[in-house]
Amino acid sequence: MSVPTSVVEKYRTVHSVDVAAPAERVFGIIADVTNWPLHFAPNVHTEQVESDAGVERIRIWATANDEIKTWSSVRVLNPADGRVSFRQDVSTPPVEAMDGEWIVTPVDAANSRLDLVHTFRAIDDDPAGIEWIHAALERNSASELDGIKRLAELGDQLDELVFGFSDTVHVEGDGADVFDFLNRADLWPERLPHVARLDLVEDLPGVQVMTMDTSTKDGSVHTTRSVRVCFAPNRIVYKQTEVPALMTAHTGSWTIVRSGTGVDVTSRHDVTVRPDAVERILGAGSTVADARAYIQRALSTNSTTTLRHARDHAEGRRG
Template identity: 65%
Template structure:
């Protein structure tokens, strides 16, 4: 199998009604990408300093979950971030490029996303697959950045994070198994009406779930989970309820005293245009925050309590 071949180049761009520094800040803060960008599921920092970083990214490409290792270098003065995949996922043989932000006028900017890539065996079908994935993901990412940058003054209001923690007098391995085996949740969790789970690659779970909330409504969500045994599971909802534009989260299991502390963390981005449509006339973003927080926290806490009962019973 040959991994070298013709180098292909693409350019995608978008005009943004926001200062260039704001746009650059969004591009540079890769830890928040799963929250900001639809295709991005999770980012792990492998190395990091002021001028560069090595990261592993999990993201969707043409409907499949891929992961790769990239190195990124920063030019804050030039408003540029260069990237190069160190370990690519087939059919990509090599991939790199740059994000370039240019001030255009009074509080506006142009964001360009450059890619260069080669395909495994230089096969035409591989080239077309990569081009389709680059086109789709680039368009989504640029649109997301534009939307975020243009409402950057509201991000503190629209994006929020909260934790729920339950102490369990149990073995952490039993708790982790309960959280990992989400395929059994319809039998174990009353608020889960349906859950379909596939795990084609060990540690990467794709699932669709119907859950009921305290007010009796049922929400259908689709998620991708990345499992880091024995103490952490991270996830990204790829289909979210109407009040949100993004929802990421994680489960963590940490030793504590006579057992473990198990924490569910949620980070939510609200969709302002949906608030009155869903909650009623006159309702505000603050009302939506309270509603979403209550619904997610209730389900998470119920899951944690049932996990505690299950794991503590196993310890005896």
């Protein structure tokens, strides 16, 4: 895999944080880019496009100054030196070029320091573009560093707080009709009994920002805000940017796979429990395990309801 040539340094930013965790743990969080959307607020979706001998190409969808941006970067991972260097090979305006480096420095066996360096050029060296990039880097870098610090300092507790699960329904129908049902979330208030209200904006084709009111069996209504990236004809990924109080993060996906004369449709959820909210929401003495069970039951109920209605929609069109 070829590595893009270095950016001619025009502007440079450095953000740093001290972490009460070993350097190896911090480096591991940086290296595991596929879990960034679950861990870091700005990241909506990340994909490892290719990987070879410590060099990888990744694609990222993320919020920047309240806008959804996507770009592609090549990263070089050097765990021996605690460094991950990156260069954007496909940038999004107003960025003309950007590169940088994560640097993890051990302080002692239990503490480390993390520096995040960016260098960039703006298209036409436009002052407004330069200001926009500086503001986005200031906000996102601080959020990512805080996220890494929080995760690393959780230690083994993180494994208890993060969990995932899937529900699958077989559909004797056309996958295109299933995708249409899932993609047209603006019609969900008419189609799904648990969706009380949904506002959807799609300024970029295939990138949807939606605010949804979901009603529960006890009559309460929860408002969530999500960003979805739609990959026609068989996959939609999303991140809730405004989550219920029992979670700190929730990402998910809908996938459609051909099976026999129909398709299998799977809803996937990945969640991080908010530990300080468990007893406040579920009552004194409640545990993280109780919260995991409660969350899975609620999410699975809604997603299987959506899957069944998508099945009925697609099978009705076929038959």
